[in-house]
Amino acid sequence: MSAADSMLRIRDLSVVYEIDGRELFAVKNAFIDLKMGEGVGIVGESGSGKSTFARAMMALLPATNARVASGVMEIDGVSYDMVDKSGMARLRGRTFAMVFQDPLSYLNPLMTIRSQIVEAIRLNDPSANVDHRVRELLDLVRLPQRCLTAYPHELSGGMRQRVLIAIALGCRPKVLIADEPTTALDVTTQAEILALIKDIKREIGMSLVLISHDLGVVSSLCERVFVMYGGYTIETGAREKILSTPAHPYTQALIHTARAVRGEDGRFVTLSGDVPRLVEAGKGCPFAPRCGVAMPQCDTVLPSLAHVNDNGRHSARCHMHS
């Protein structure tokens, strides 16, 4: 894709955790592109670096042992060095706002719903007509006005997640980042929240970065998908291409397990082994130890990102395609 039509580009993002005096990469050379009004999903298992990716965008990495080692971000034609934490922190709110996984613990237990939403509005637009905006936001997330005087512990999980979404939207961000927004909810509520985010995205043309381990969730909200594994972006492409013709063996395995495909022996296909721990990261392809079609070079040489097809919009980091 060309630089012209994307509003947000992140290139070469690497995040380092310092553990026991050793520097370990949680995210390495990862990237995304996002068009105005588009939804992109970052998919991966826990440990793939997808949440770290999102936290790096928000400059919300744990200050004690994590830092961005490299990364360039371009948004609306302005470019930022992601290593500069305070520069990135200034983008919180008006540029990026975030919805989190566990809506109870992410709401301040001592503040009413109203004051938490109002805070988001005021911080990013001191001259806003607060009452009007609050009413508007509550309608947008389909919450009754009487919730405004309630405290977080008085609401249900689904309502709390709606409040978190209202807080994020209250910032009027250019991009909404949602980190596993439905994982902590029960199944029926998950569907409601997904439908809500979908509606909001359409109604206000929200650009969305969705972080999830669930390809189903991602494909319902996002036009394009970035698959992460072991800190690398290993495959990217349009949702339909990723789902119908996944190029990377990992993505293939992910789709098989998500669809509960039965193998020749009649049992569900599962992906054996574990996500590489940071410590074990070797020189080659991070997926090589679990890969069914690994070649000798996979253990030693990191494959580069190569176009698969779809006019260069579908790429994978795999030796089979390079």
Added chain:
Amino acid sequence: MLRLFWNRLVWAIPVLLVIVVLNFVLVRLAPGDPITSIIGEYPTPEGYAEQLRAQMGLDRPIHEQLLIYLGHVFQGDLGYSFANRQPVLSLILGKALNTLALMVPGLIFASLLGILIGRVSLSTSARFLDSTLTGLSLFGYSVPIFWLGQVLIILFAVELQWLPAQGMFALQTDLPPFLDYLAHWAMPGFAVTIFYAAIVARVARASLKEAVTGDYIVTALAKGTSQRRLFWRHVLPNGLVPIVSVIGYNFGLALTGAILVESVFAWPGLGALFMASIIARDYPTLQGIFLLAGAAVVVSNFVTDVVYEIIDPRMRNGSRGA
């Protein structure tokens, strides 16, 4: 809120009753005799001691004395101090005001200072200052207050002659009363402040450090909250309950918490009266002081509970379900 108020009030009565009865019995169990204290070493006519004993009602059985005393207490009469030749109530209230004049400013400064030290401990850029303050807190907490008092007197009253060594007001002075009080307050007030600030700081440090790790802090940051606002609006309220409880405890024991300081600096407060009344076996005064001190604890516990409910909506009774 009103119901809680009545509940508390109803409970306060048996608590105070137990305090009164226990102390009534305890002071009489202690060795010594008020009549001997009053008469002293002077030769007296035959039968004078018995006459005095009967006049004060001390010849009656102890349970009769108790019932008479309780009857008077319920009418707001705490008895007559034979050692001080005045009614107990006005005597101890006057002294209690002096003690409060020493303790209340000290406890307020100590509370603010303690929270400030807790605030510094959150800053990642002030590690050295934090360790210094932690060391000083430990010193303030462990140094005997009578020793610190003596050192202060030697330094500022004896050597430098900047401050008066004892009392609350000078007998003759050109200073306006408030400045005179301030000069006398400086050293005992400092000793009180240091000790209680250390207690508050220990609790504040721990509870603020815990509050700052809350997920809701991440949400607040994601809105674009400034560091200053983050502390006052999110961190401090969420870390305040343990701090309020220790401050409330300090205030509850304020009336009897300054016995050593009052002794060292000859502050004319309740502590000094308490010591003198023990030596004089002044039963009514001792009982009055115990009752007042007990009532102060009950009141401060009540106020602390109310403050809890103001801070934390989860502690309010019958919270509305939304």
